[in-house]
Amino acid sequence: MKLIYRYLLGKLLLPLGCILTGFTLLYVIYDMVDKSSDFIEHDFPAVAVFRYYALQLPSFLTLIIPAALLLGVLYSLARLSRHHEITAMRATGISIYRLAGPYLVVGLVASAATFLINERYAPDAAWRAEQLMAYHESDPDERSEVYFAAALPLKLPRRNRDWFVERFDTRDYTMHGVTMTQQHPGGSATEYETQRALWIDGRWWFMDVTVREFDADGNLKGAPEFALQKEMTRLTENPRDFLSVIKPTEFMSAAELRHYLRRNPQLSDEVRARKRTDLMHRLATPWVCVIVVLLGIPVGAHTGRQGVFAGVATTLLFFFGYYLCQLTGEALAKKELLDPVAGAGAPVLIFLVIGAALVYRMR
Structure with missing residues (x-):
């Protein structure tokens, strides 16, 4: 047989x-x-x-x-x-x-x-x-811009985090001019401002980072902290989260579309x-x-x-x-x-x- x-x-x-x-x-x-x-x-x-x-x-x-x-x-x-x-x-x-x-x-x-x-x-x-x-x-003078996304916002209500990225390189996922705000219970917040963020071995590394703490009223608590580099071990975001904002949906996989729909509950019924x-x-x-x-x-x-x-x-x-x-x-x-x-x-x-x-x- x-x-x-x-x-x-x-x-x-x-x-x-x-x-x-x-x-x-x-x-x-x-x-x-x-x-x-x-x-x-x-x-x-x-x-x-x-x-x-x-x-x-x-x-x-x-x-x-x-x-x-x-x-x-x-x-x-x-x-x-x-x-x-x-x-x-x-x-x-x-x-x-x-x-x-x-x-x-x-x-x-x-x-x-x-x-x-x-x-x-x-x-x-x-x-x-x-x-x-x-x-x-x-x-020729504008070719490199094809691979960059500018003024990229990313709001993650479930994780209480907001991102703003001035420039995102879609080739190696390097981010430039990053501001990330982490909201805490009670209304306080931590703001990370970094010149460059690198995706290395499944984690984000912030380079030349400034960390500021704010109270519930939005007032700065203490002096800002500075670091040449900082491994962001608690961040669960990955490049796919940012690409879901950049990529047209016709170039998304089923998993990316599911992620897109979950992340955008405000979409109209038609969309x-x-x-x-x-x-x-x-x-x-x-x-x-x-x-x-x-x-x-x-x-x-x-x-x-x-x-x-x-x-x-x-x-x-x-x-x-x-x-x-x-x-x-x-x-x-x-x-x-x-x-x-x-x-x-x-x-x-x-x-x-x-x-x-x-x-x-x-x-």
Whole structure:
């Protein structure tokens, strides 16, 4: 049985890898031709062009993995069915459901990989790619400013802390001109004013720092304290807290969006609905890999009898039908006509049920 599973996986993974590679090359070539005038006009070095597409690759992979997986499943099963290999395997007593097992495993692994890419790499990499383009399209004297955020406020009511950062370097998270105020029970406060703050080994280090204590009436208590450097061991903020203020939400992961919504309870209902829908979209999207496998198995396994074009057309109809339902549901959710969970999650649930029913009905 394990030998058959390895054989089926080999029949799927090889065309899947070829399709992914082909789609990636087509994307890079098309986009490079589209942006060639910009690259030439702004004198992009070859290294910058390579880095730009390397940064764009994670976002592109999350888009093409479902389509590539669908075509890979159809191609693999069509070849097996055409050569009567599925019939031979079933004649030995192996059920069609057990033969579908390796494909479902690949679908689950692809879903997990898509979620990981979406959560850990794609949003930040896409943002870095935008910064890289802006850097080379800017005037030489202003290029360094692309990576800096100015006049950055950060209010953390739950931690009773307020920050103001004059300049934040998004590359290494160095902050310049920092004022941090810690409120204490009873109304007193401690103010830290530092010329530079560094993020080192998971902690903030304040350089050239001045510490002032204030009473409940806002009066200075005693003389200020000075230190060349101070390790801020009690601070729980990390660069993500500041990036959530700087980054546009389209470049945020699901975790960053959750953090953004928790940190901004004052958002209007309309804005909150849009952001919650974006959050649910990021959580629901990876499941499309399982959906395409469930839709592709019954159609691909019978293409030998029904005809290749009929099978592919039927599956593509389901495939694009899913995306139509997803876009419609999310549009309604963003207009507050549907709950974001229903708008983004219902299409996934519906097509998972449809796919499972199609597989169950296989004979």
